[in-house]
Amino acid sequence: MGGLLDRIQATGDIKKMKEEELEPLCKEMRRFLLQNVCKTGGHLASNLGVVELTVALEYIFNLPEDKIVWDVGHQAYIHKILTGRKKDFSTLRQLDGLSGFPKPKESDADAFAAGHSSTSISAALGIAKARDLQGKNNNVIAVIGDGSMTGGLAYEALNNAGRDKTNFIVILNDNQMSIDNNVGAISKHLNSLRTSNRYRTLKENFKQFRDQVPVLGKATYLVLEKVRDSAKLLFLEGAVFEEFGFKYIGPVDGHNLEEMLEIFRNVKDAQEPILIHVKTTKGKGYLPAENNPGPFHGVGPFDMKTGNGLSKSEHPSWSAVFGKKMVELGEKNPKIVGITAAMCSGTGFEAFQAAFPDRFFDVAIAEQHGTTFAAGLASQGIIPVFAVYSSFLQRAYDQVIHDVCMENLHVVFAIDRAGIVGADGETHQGVFDLSYLTHIPNMTVLSPKNAWELEEMLEYAVNVCEGPVAIRYPRGTAEIDFAEHKQPICYGKAEVIQKGKGIAILAEGHMLQAVKQAAERLTQDGLDAPALVNMRFISPLDEELLLEITKDCNEIFTVEDNLRKGGFGSKVLEFYSDGGYRISVTNLAFPDKFIEQGSQSQLFARYGLDAEGIYRKIKGKIGESYGR
Ligand SMILES: Cc1ncc(C[n+]2csc(CCOP(=O)(O)OP(=O)(O)O)c2C)c(N)n1
Ligand SMILES: CC(=O)[C@@H](O)[C@H](O)COP(=O)(O)O
Numbered sequence: 001m002g003g004l005l006d007r008i009q010a011t012g013d014i015k016k017m018k019e020e021e022l023e024p025l026c027k028e029m030r031r032f033l034l035q036n037v038c039k040t041g042g043h044l045a046s047n048l049g050v051v052e053l054t055v056a057l058e059y060i061f062n063l064p065e066d067k068i069v070w071d072v073g074h075q076a077y078i079h080k081i082l083t084g085r086k087k088d089f090s091t092l093r094q095l096d097g098l099s100g101f102p103k104p105k106e107s108d109a110d111a112f113a114a115g116h117s118s119t120s121i122s123a124a125l126g127i128a129k130a131r132d133l134q135g136k137n138n139n140v141i142a143v144i145g146d147g148s149m150t151g152g153l154a155y156e157a158l159n160n161a162g163r164d165k166t167n168f169i170v171i172l173n174d175n176q177m178s179i180d181n182n183v184g185a186i187s188k189h190l191n192s193l194r195t196s197n198r199y200r201t202l203k204e205n206f207k208q209f210r211d212q213v214p215v216l217g218k219a220t221y222l223v224l225e226k227v228r229d230s231a232k233l234l235f236l237e238g239a240v241f242e243e244f245g246f247k248y249i250g251p252v253d254g255h256n257l258e259e260m261l262e263i264f265r266n267v268k269d270a271q272e273p274i275l276i277h278v279k280t281t282k283g284k285g286y287l288p289a290e291n292n293p294g295p296f297h298g299v300g301p302f303d304m305k306t307g308n309g310l311s312k313s314e315h316p317s318w319s320a321v322f323g324k325k326m327v328e329l330g331e332k333n334p335k336i337v338g339i340t341a342a343m344c345s346g347t348g349f350e351a352f353q354a355a356f357p358d359r360f361f362d363v364a365i366a367e368q369h370g371t372t373f374a375a376g377l378a379s380q381g382i383i384p385v386f387a388v389y390s391s392f393l394q395r396a397y398d399q400v401i402h403d404v405c406m407e408n409l410h411v412v413f414a415i416d417r418a419g420i421v422g423a424d425g426e427t428h429q430g431v432f433d434l435s436y437l438t439h440i441p442n443m444t445v446l447s448p449k450n451a452w453e454l455e456e457m458l459e460y461a462v463n464v465c466e467g468p469v470a471i472r473y474p475r476g477t478a479e480i481d482f483a484e485h486k487q488p489i490c491y492g493k494a495e496v497i498q499k500g501k502g503i504a505i506l507a508e509g510h511m512l513q514a515v516k517q518a519a520e521r522l523t524q525d526g527l528d529a530p531a532l533v534n535m536r537f538i539s540p541l542d543e544e545l546l547l548e549i550t551k552d553c554n555e556i557f558t559v560e561d562n563l564r565k566g567g568f569g570s571k572v573l574e575f576y577s578d579g580g581y582r583i584s585v586t587n588l589a590f591p592d593k594f595i596e597q598g599s600q601s602q603l604f605a606r607y608g609l610d611a612e613g614i615y616r617k618i619k620g621k622i623g624e625s626y627g628r
């Protein structure tokens with residue numbers, strides 16, 4: 001056990017293995033993956049599905065000279081293990097550990113960083129063009145899943161690449177799944193291709209042809225091409241990729257190592273754009289994941305024997321609170337519709353989808369389209385609620401401005417995973433949305449302190465607001481026991497949790513919990529109780545309250561789950577500065593850099609945004625004036 005993988009770790013090169021060792025290597029790889037990911041958590045099912053594909057790719061191509069661009073990159077664990085990172089694999093997705101995504105900073109075998117979907121063909125095309133411009137002749141390969149193939153960016157790249165005739169290879173890894181079931185016309189088209197046996201027929205024809213005209217190994221591809229041209233019938237139905245100018249090869253069995261090796265040998269160094277359609281099974285080799293690929297797309301620690309998750313919480317997740325409330329709102333108002341961009345289960349939208357299938361739209365991985373589609377619906381009096389992760393909405397920035405806000409359309413954005421998300425790291429931290437939304441005219445931005453307030457804000461956003469409105473809430477479990485503070489939501493009004501003297505702490509959303517604990521410690525230290533405010537509205541700010549508070553307080557602290565620049569605190573600072581008010585404002589927020597991976601609590605602690613850190617920063621700032 002561990003022998004073959006350890007050999008690769010020692011030699012740093014899978015190419016030194018004998019071909020007959022590759023099957024046992026795949027077996028060992030699956031065991032290793034399971035034994036580790038059941039402890040660290042991670043994107044298990046996608047990785048189990050690409051074991052043979054990755055092993056064959058890295059056996060035939062020469063890394064790092066040849067460049068493999070993994071789309072999203074959540075399925076690059078095997079690649080990491082094969083390229084010298086087995087020894088660090090137990091640190092996967094942990095603080096200061098191995099990233100769950102490709103990262104050129106981590107290894108020169110990682111050609112391009114990713115985390116968001118549908119970028120691989122564009123990036124690979126750019127890398128191939130750069131190769132040509134520099135007179136090099138390495139191979140460039142994009143590996144993209146069927147789910148990621150629903151993203152518009154992929155088609156912009158195909159459109160560019162096919163016309164351009166740049167030689168590079170696209171491997172379409174089709175497991176018929178996005179995170180949930182894949183949807184849309186492209187997915188249907190892939191299904192129709194999957195069931196055809198054109199590649200096998202082509203191979204049969206080729207064999208007959210070869211028996212008549214002897215050919216040697218490397219020329220195989222050229223012969224295949226000739227066979228193809230002489231057997232046009234096989235291609236009459238045509239894959240859409242042929243129309244884009246790619247040579248289409250497939251569908252091929254992505255778990256048949258021999259077939260993968262043969263194809264990759266044949267296409268290596270080809271001089272035109274080629275797309276290989278590979279069929280795989282998500283979760284392959286681990287029954288709980290094969291039977292339930294959705295939940296095993298991304299998992300926390302689990303029991304390997306049963307597949308059951310280990311972490312349980314008595315509190316509901318923010319997404320679950322959102323989902324439950326949406327059903328209630330949907331029952332009362334038939335104008336409400338739900339939109340997701342391939343994140344139905346992640347955003348808690350499943351119950352709404354089940355209850356109102358005609359009023360629920362999974363637009364696939366298409367945040368830009370989802371936003372403009374919502375604008376279209378809103379322009380006709382429908383009330384769309386688009387539930388979308390904060391970092392993925394970054395894609396639709398122009399659509400938010402141009403299609404929604406400029407026309408002041410009543411679109412509700414339920415921004416899930418706002419703030420620090422944890423183990424996914426830099427690519428997924430939702431720490432920009434306050435900065436990229438709050439300066440847009442007409443946009444209302446709300447941040448709930450707890451589960452109850454999320455429900456109230458949703459009701460308010462759907463039934464009371466008129467223009468565009470965004471409610472941002474974090475990943476994880478929602479606080480439910482703030483029984484004492486249940487004031488109704490009023491446009492542009494903050495909620496005063498506690499009046500105070502000297503210091504005022506203004507909290508954004510769920511940060512109020514840590515702020516309350518920090519405030520308690522300050523009072524235990526003998527300071528006057530600080531004023532505590534739950535801002536609720538980040539845009540527009542409650543300017544009346546900001547003025548009022550200066551009567552009793554001269555030290556203002558803002559606390560938020562966002563980067564500092566352009567965030568909530570900097571807006572407060574701007575307000576006082578523009579008005580010429582002489583008051584000390586300190587912003588407690590994430591620093592202006594890409595925030596690394598780690599658990600949410602580790603990251604809040606590292607950046608001084610947990611209760612302890614907030615307490616220390618306030619104490620440090622005011623220490624002198626209080627003589628402490
Ligand atoms: C822009 C963007 N939207 C949504 C996601 C979330 N997401 C990550 S993987 C994934 C499904 C991808 O499906 P596919 O490409 O087929 O890969 P598979 O996991 O099936 O191998 C989704 C929706 C993302 N990473 N980026
Ligand atoms: C790779 C990707 O983008 C998603 O799978 C993401 O990791 C999901 O995040 P959650 O676990 O927060 O739903």
Ligand SMILES: [Mg+2]
Nearest residue numbers: 145146147177
């Ligand atoms: Mg897929």
